[in-house]
Amino acid sequence: MKKLFSTIVAMAMLLMSCTVFAATDISGDVIQVEGVGSLANTSASTGYRAAKADAMRNALEEVQGVRIDSETTVQDSITASDVIRTRVNGMIKGAKIVRKYQDRDGYHVIMEIPVRGTHSLAAAVIPERTTAPVPLKPAITYTPQVPVSSGPYTGLIVDCTGLGLDTAMAPGVFTADNKLVYGQDNFTYEQVISKGYVGYAKSLTSGVSRAGSNPLIVRAQGVKGYVNPIVSSADAARIMVENQQTGFLDKCNVVFVR
Structure with missing residues (x-):
């Protein structure tokens, strides 16, 4: 499985480098992917293993498309840092399988990757701060043009x-x-x-x-x-x-x- 996953990583990174970038939507705070294994597999366990490998490949493609900020994507971070690549690979290997089922198209595995939290994509790729946060104070000195009358705001x-x-x-x-x-x-x-x-x-x-x-x-x-x-x-x-x-x-x- 380790060798297979390494191959998946290499193939997915090559694919991403040859295609037009499309940002992955993280508005739901979770990335859900599906993998499919062929019914030609000799057993259900083998079929589900193939589906999981397919889901991991799809997951890697999806997470690489996530924007960290206006200048950096997860793909950029993986390319630039072996440490981040290892973290992302480990996170995908440990992704939660939320559903498994079989139908006439094959064996299906659906897994989810959290965007936020302790064991999440954000934890894997966002660098720790080395400076103190900037206080949220009115550093902007513009004079409001609209009367403030309908607060307080939540x-x-x-x-x-x-x-x-x-x-x-x-x-x-x-x-x-x-x-x-x-x-x-x-x-x-x-x-x-x-x-x-x-x-x-x-x-x-x-x-x-x-x-x-x-x-x-x-x-x-x-x-x-x-x-x-x-x-x-x-x-x-x-x-x-x-x-x-x-x-x-x-x-x-x-x-x-x-």
Whole structure:
């Protein structure tokens, strides 16, 4: 099995290098893959082993497509570091099998890889911080143009619909002049790994419970580096001012709507 998995790793990396990059969606905080073994196998156990090997190959392809931030993918990290390659391989080998079944097409194995948590993709590829987190304080000195009147707010929703936003493990919210409003620099390594500081949803009304019952909603003006929403100067200032009232950013109550 060890030799087989090494072959799978090499083949998958070659395949990824020869195809157009497509980011893997991690909005569900878990990557689910399926493997299939042929019915021509001599026994069910052999068939399921073949299905598991196929699932591991598919898992490697999927995790390599995950964006870490605007500049780095898991594939980049695996290529650059033998340590990260070993961690990712070990994580895939230990992936949880959530379902096994047989039908007329073959033996099927479905496995899941967690994006967050102690034994997760994030833990395998995100480097530990060597500096202290930057406090979430109004470092942005813009004067809000919109009266603050409907708080206190429980969270933040950044509406990025139609802008082609990709998911990532470590995105950030920026202004057009590249000032960081909210991102990885504001949190400890443990916070980034355990919960992540951003959730994703497909609409303003569904899957946004992370932002609480009265979220502040701002419309992104664009996307930087595939994964980072850009907000106006006025919205940036309002986000920072409102956060001083309830600390919703500190609680990671943030959702990007794609």
